[in-house]
Amino acid sequence: MELRKSYFADQRKDGLHEIGQPRPRLDSPGHVTGKTAYFADRNFPGMLHLKMVRSPHHHARIRSIDTSEAEKHPGVVKILTAKDVPHNVYTILILIQVGPEDETVLADGKVRWKGEAVVAVLAETERAAQEAAAKVKVDYEVLPAVFDMEEALKPGAPLVNEYHGQNYYLYDSGECRKVRFGDVEAGFAEADHILEQSYQSSPIEHAPTETTGCVVMPEGNDRFTCYTNTQAMFFTLDNTSIILQMPGSKLHFVGGTVGGGFGGKVDVIVEPIAILGAKLTGRPVSFIYSREEEMQISSPRAAEKVVIKDGVMNDGRIVARQVTGYTDAGAYSRHSPYGAQKGAAHYPGPYTIPNVWIDTYCVYTNRTPSSAMRGFGVTIGDFALEVQMDKLARLIGMDPLEFRFINAYRDGDTKAHRQPTEGAALIECMQEASRAANWPVAEKYMAMSSYKKGA
Amino acid sequence: MALALQTFSTVGDANAALKATGTRYLGGGTLVVRAANEGDISVSGLVRSTDPSLSAIEIDNGKARIGASVTMAAIARHPELGAIAKAARAVGGPAIRNMATVGGNLFAPAPYGDFAVALLALGATVDTDDGEMPIEDFLAGRDGSRAIVTSVRFELPKAENFRFLKVSRVKPKGVSVLSIAAALEQAGDSTVSSVRIALGCMADRPMRARGAEKALIGSTLNQDGIAAALAAAGEGTSPITDPIASAWYRAEVLPVHLGRLLLG
Amino acid sequence: MAKVPVQFTLNGSEKAEFVEGGTTLLHALRDKIGDTSPKGGCHQGTCGACSVIIDGELRLSCLTLAETCGGADIRTTSGLAEAGVLHPLQRAFLDAFATQCGFCTPGMIMAAKVLLDHTPNPSREDVVEALSGNICRCTGYEPIIQAVLTAARANSQNAA
Secondary structure: OOOOOOOOOOOOOOOOOOOOOOOOOOOOHHHHHHHOOOHHOOOHHHOEEEEEEEOOOOOOOEEEEOOHHHOOOEEEEEEEEEHHEEEEEEEEEHOOOOOOOOOEEOOOEOOOOOOOOEEEEEEEEEEHHHHHHHHOOOEEEEOOOOOOOOHHHOOOOOOOOOOOOOOOOOOOOOOOOOEOOOOOOHHHHHOOOEEEEEEEEEEEOOOOOOOOEEEEOOOOOEEEEEEEOOHHHHHHHHHHHHOOOOOOOHHHEEEOOOOOOOOOOOOOOOHHHHHHHHHHHHOOEEEEOOOHHHHOOOOOOOEEEEEEEEEEEOOOOEEEEEEEEEEEEEOOOOOOOHHHHHHHOOOOOOOOOEEEEEEEEEEEEOOOOOOOOOOOOOHHHHHHHHHHHHHHHHOOOOOOHHHHHEEEEOOOOEEEOOOOOOOOHHHHHHHHHHHHHHOOOHHHHHHHOOOOOOO | OOEEEEEOOOOHHHHHHHOOEEEEEEOOOHHHHHHHHHOOOOOOOEEEOHHHHHHOEEEEOEEEEEEEEEHHHHHOOHHHHHHHHHHHHHHHEEEEEEEEEEEEEEEEOOOOOOHHHHHHHHHOOOOOOOOOEEEEHHHHHHOOOOOEEEEEEEEEEEEEEEEEEEEEEOOOOEEOOOOEEEEEEEEOOOOOEEEEEEEEEOOOEEEHHHHHHHHHOOOOOOHEEEHHHHOOOOOOOOOOOOOOHHHHHHHHHHHHHHHHHOOO | OEEEEEEEEEEEEEEEEEEEOEEHHHHHHHHHHHOOOOOOOOOOOHHHHHOEEEOOEEEOOOOOEEEHHEEEEEEEEHHHOOOEEEEEEHHHHHOOOOOOOOHHHHHHHHHHHHHHHOOOOHHHHHHHOOOOOOOOOOOOOOHHHHHHHHHHHHHHHHHO
């Protein structure tokens, strides 16, 4: 690896000893010898296996649940429904006052997405749990479902989540997160060209090699040790404490070793119900997603739609940008109100534009609840923004890289969010990219600097 | 109820045990153990046979007989089966090839079953404990089949007369978008004198591309010569839609890949 | 419930257990015998995390029934180091930064071990093919390939 120290040479104390040097990872010796302990490597005598009965419908009212046959199945120890969960309606971000609570641990009266957890079966073996789960009878009245964000926002669309009362998240700013900077209409009026384009993405599953799960051991002192692969240890601990109405001192979470997460293991999904099972049976409990559950049930990256309208001058300056972003939360919030908000914070991209208007919506549909994934709220937006940048450059007949130099944000610029830019390095990144990719740009761009405005 | 495995030394005894409800035959395990792992509770019992004939490969006078328990790896490394080794190597990764059997591949639902596509193009005969039948009849009736497959037989093609292509999105190995096998002979004037083309993923099980076959007879293998065959490639197909590809996509790319196979 | 006996050699030591009928080798190794180095990632033969070596051949322990392994010689990654000294493959994975989350690593090492046992001087293509049944979702394939090639060179130098 080469460190190009010519960049920011006068700004940096040059005492880098670790960067650029190979250093062994602390956990690698365990990985190569097979000794690293993942949650599922814990096995306890008498451990029960939890299998979930899930909704086969996208949207339905539950008329009744009959577990009597399943309870009689050999090997079944306990069957849990909504009434067994002390605080059944929760939302993860309530910890940072992002409510309302809108999701059920086990469905109560209604299911809002295909795959929603309805009944938990605890049995001596996985096979017995599967067989008993097949004997649980749930009587559903199927309701109209909505899968498209724009359909969901229309008047008269089926209401997905009653806890919200409408099919979008109501921020303190209203129906969406808003950024208003300059006068976007004046910018469009001044522009030589206007380009409006729409971009959209499908949900993306993280597909970690290790599926989501936990193993719970009831301890003698009325505490529960939960071995988990959560990526959000304290979110999980605190939400479990709320859901089970159990003080945090009763909960001992052991984690930190995750067999691939990528953001897919930040939701509080398996731990509360497994700990409840351990509490009500006094037995260790294992709840591990099958591969099918990991692909179909665990939260994916949200589907997004991004509409970008830009006003651009023939000399390459973008003078106005209006962005409307839609984030498909699926049936429940999880981390999506935050993801949509991040979108608002991220647009208009790393460019200095004098007139900006941004609306980002978090929309509820009857799809699998979405949540975090590497750069959620930003990644799809960047795809849309950069494709848009290429289209704009083509529109005015300019080299796409030079077009970005003209609009790149630099130290001292005021962003659309009214924050002064500091520590920008986009110019230098593009200069290096120009060399590395052998994509030459005019000398004046190679002479630019992020922090010397005269340059 | 646990999954009970019964092992028999003869195929006949295993076949008798297979008549019990909920019983499946265990070959390499890549289909039936997978189903059990995924919660298919309709399987309550497994039957297998250790009869040595099931694991034998016999080559005699240009004719091959491959026992149903022979693995893809055994075919791929057999010195006299070089002409069809490519099709065996197309199945799974190395571990799967050490387990997956010829018999099992005949039952593998699309998008699996790439080797069965090759066998269909070869016009193989399938031997079961109840007798023999052409592979097309076997594939058509396989859902109701309760007789253990004992072997497949076919005439060994010359290497240059057998072509096989598996298209995956992941390199070097992935599940099939589609697979194509062609057994093809050319006359002295290099026009096509006989051809059998089999397709994978273009239906729920391997199928013949009869329209393309008919259009190829008498044609020369060049761009113009194969045009009619490519146009007819999709006749009678109903491709599967799965996480790998949609039916629409498979139908769109079939002529492209068939063209590459024929011109390659 | 009816139990069936299983008996095999694991990394050179004899093991005998009673398991439920239909128990996979993966389950028997992990939950009965206590060797958790093979991992369960998909239980459908797709990810390769459960790869073990049975009688010299790479197999998927999630699709192998324990009771079909009577008398077999089974090798796993936990048995690869000898007297605390890492196998060249383990050393190379460590040095080449070929692990991230580590969940695929034991299976990768098993697949690579079989390759080097049969092909001591593999080409890059040989390595890619040998690892083609093993999925790394942290997408660290390149360091893994390099690690296997490095281990092969270390082996051939030792032999020379």
